[in-house]
Amino acid sequence: MVAFDIPCMIDGISSSSYNGVGIVIDASKGLVLVDQNTVPIALGDVVVTVAASIETPAKVLFVHPVHNFSIIQYDPALLGDTRLESAELSDEVLQVGDQVDFVGLTSTWTVVAMKSLVTKIDRLVLRDFQPPRYKASNVEVIHFDRITKSVGGIFVDSRGLVTALWLSFSYQDEGGRREVFRGLSVEVIREVVNMAHSTGVPRSVTVLPIQLYTYPLSKARAGLGLSPHWIRQLEQCYGDKRQVLAIKRCSAGSDAAAQLQSGDLLLSIDGNVVAKDFDVELLCMKKPQVSLVILREQKELTLTVSTMELSGWGTSRVITWCGLVIQEPHYAVVNLGYLPEEGGGVYCSRWCYGSPAHKYGLRATMWIVQVNNEPTPTLDAFIKVVENLQNGASVRMKTIALNTKPKVLTLKTDYHYWPTVELCRDPNSGDWEYVFHPNKP
Numbered sequence: 001m002v003a004f005d006i007p008c009m010i011d012g013i014s015s016s017s018y019n020g021v022g023i024v025i026d027a028s029k030g031l032v033l034v035d036q037n038t039v040p041i042a043l044g045d046v047v048v049t050v051a052a053s054i055e056t057p058a059k060v061l062f063v064h065p066v067h068n069f070s071i072i073q074y075d076p077a078l079l080g081d082t083r084l085e086s087a088e089l090s091d092e093v094l095q096v097g098d099q100v101d102f103v104g105l106t107s108t109w110t111v112v113a114m115k116s117l118v119t120k121i122d123r124l125v126l127r128d129f130q131p132p133r134y135k136a137s138n139v140e141v142i143h144f145d146r147i148t149k150s151v152g153g154i155f156v157d158s159r160g161l162v163t164a165l166w167l168s169f170s171y172q173d174e175g176g177r178r179e180v181f182r183g184l185s186v187e188v189i190r191e192v193v194n195m196a197h198s199t200g201v202p203r204s205v206t207v208l209p210i211q212l213y214t215y216p217l218s219k220a221r222a223g224l225g226l227s228p229h230w231i232r233q234l235e236q237c238y239g240d241k242r243q244v245l246a247i248k249r250c251s252a253g254s255d256a257a258a259q260l261q262s263g264d265l266l267l268s269i270d271g272n273v274v275a276k277d278f279d280v281e282l283l284c285m286k287k288p289q290v291s292l293v294i295l296r297e298q299k300e301l302t303l304t305v306s307t308m309e310l311s312g313w314g315t316s317r318v319i320t321w322c323g324l325v326i327q328e329p330h331y332a333v334v335n336l337g338y339l340p341e342e343g344g345g346v347y348c349s350r351w352c353y354g355s356p357a358h359k360y361g362l363r364a365t366m367w368i369v370q371v372n373n374e375p376t377p378t379l380d381a382f383i384k385v386v387e388n389l390q391n392g393a394s395v396r397m398k399t400i401a402l403n404t405k406p407k408v409l410t411l412k413t414d415y416h417y418w419p420t421v422e423l424c425r426d427p428n429s430g431d432w433e434y435v436f437h438p439n440k441p
Contacts, residue, residue, distance in 0.1 A: 001105065001151075002034050002058075002072065006044040008423060010315050010349050011330045012133030012364075013040050014177045020168060021105050021152030022048065022072070025193050027084040030074040031201070033189065035152065035167035036063065036134055037179055039070040042314045043423065043432060048074045052109040054082060059430060061201045065310040065331045066281075067188055068136040068167055071201055087154065089186045089193060090161035094118050094142060096240065100163055102144070104153025116144040116155065121240075123214065123277065124182060126171045131349070131365045132332040132402070136169050138212050138277040142183030155183060162186055187278065191285065202312055208269075208284040209251035209308040210260065211335060212277055214243040220265065225298030230267055237275040245274060247294075251331070252339040255289075255306035265295035316425035319379060321386055322411060322418045323355020324348050324362060328379065333402075340400045342369035343377025348399075355418050360411040362397070370398035383420070383437060390440040391415040415439050 002022040009016055020038030025031050032048060039046065039060055046058040058074040076084075094100070098118045105111060120143040126135045142164055144155075155164040164183040171178050195202050217234060220226040226244065234244055247264040250257035266274060269283040269290050284290055289306045310331060319326040329339070329347040346368045351357045368376055372395060376382040389395060395411045420437040 001049045001052075001109070002032065002038050003047045003049070004039050004044050006041065008043060008318055008320070008325065010043060010318050010325060010327055011041050012129065012131045012332060012349055014133070019107075019151070021150075023087050023154060023162075023165065024084050025071070025087055026197055027076065027086045029196070030058070030076045031061070031196055032058070032072050032074065033165075033193070034070050034072060035165075035169070036068045036070055036136075037168035037170045038152075039063065039072060040134060040170075042316065042425065043318065046072050048072070050079060050082060050084065054079060061430070062192070062312040063314040064192070064312065065205065065314070066137065066207055067139060068169055068184065069165075069189055069192075071192070071196065073201075087162045088160070089190055090157055090159075090163045092157065092161075092163060093187055094121070094155075094163050094183075094185060096121060098163075100155040100157055102147060102153055102155050102166065104148070104150030104166060106149065107151050112148045112150055112153075114146070114148055116147060118183075119143050119145050124169065125213075126169070128336070129172050129332070132330075132336060134330075134332050135171070137335075138210075138280070139188065140185070140277060141169075142185060144183060147181070150181075152181075165189070204309045204311050206284060206286055206288075206307050206309050208280060208290065208305065209254045209256050209310075209335075210280075211248040211250075212245050212266070212280070213248045215246055215265070217242045217244060220244045224265060224295065226265065226295060230295075233267075233273045234275050237273055237279075241275055243275060245277070245280070249335070249337045251308065251334045252337050252344070253334065254308050256308075257337065259303050259305055260292075260294070261296060263296075266292065267295060267300075268293040313425065313430075316427075317379060318423045319383065320352075320418075320421045320423075321382075322413055323352040323357035324368075325350035325352075325364075326368070326379070326382065329367075336402065338402070338404060340367050340369055340404075342375065342400070343367075345378040346376050346382045352418075356411050356414050360409060362399070362409055362411060366399045366401045366407075368397055368399055370396075372396050383422070386420055387437055387439055389413055413439070 004018040006016045022032035022034045042060040056078040058072045062071040102116045124141045153166040168179045245266040371385045374385045422435040
């Protein structure tokens, strides 16, 4: 079991404490894979409990920006004579009708096991969170006929190889934060796990920064003008899929946002026909740019689009100032498709009760683009401006909300109770450092 406690809630997360199951992917290095409803960000304290009898600290090495998993590391020497085995991944991809063995763990440390049958493999579609935070996207998940209640686990074949993971996916409805368990094929994690074994856990991943949805081929043929040639090509990709991928939106500031439009049909990448989300991921992996064939307004276009390298560390710098929690916009915000023209590097992800920000009406999900008419396009520029403000000074701030509406607010500083503090992650050791920024008296 893995417990995760967060001292400063960033990236729009909704809780300061998480618990879940971890899968040991490399016992010699102490690497454990968990879902992002257990370790959603890199800033926090991790405790790994082995066999309900040994607790050991761990640190976060990797948080996937797109898929629902993170990797943590404990020191194997702290386990003493206790020896753990690494989970071995299968090269086979589960299909509907396959029977596998489920092994999981309950919240009371009880091991459960049963046989399960794959009943459906379908795209996971979750609505955007308010406020924005990580959600799994561009991924297919696996449904099973029956699963006993647990907090996570794995599915293994007759050889004992892991074919899928049973993970918790976070979502939001009218009642608030919820979770749902679904199976995730090991093909999604294989590349990162292989790198962790050989060269080490990666610091970043390369993606095409787009959100996708699908059209049935019948609709694409009848209403969108998809040619019989492409219909045949897409039909031959997978026996169980009759669909075409379409662009929902692109990450703000990316080359994809400059060239692609919502509603474009994505037909091929570098000459390879794509029909599933994972096709796109594989063909864009480790490439600086890709050649796309799209259908727009019944016309085929060939575009060369740059990919985007996303950090596997997540947010690595946080500033608290007058009760505002300030950071660069995380990927969930950028994925909404908008950044202010004035500069979108100073984003408020949270505010504290009783603080000057609370008193004067500054809230989360906004960018601070000016302080006393001084532009603040980056965190460094923001620090430079606020360090010169005196305690009790009235500060005029221009903000822009997620809905693109600007607003000007005035705040009176209180550095006695709400000083300027920075949390930043050392790029070499990965440890977090506390930095105090003194202000004028």
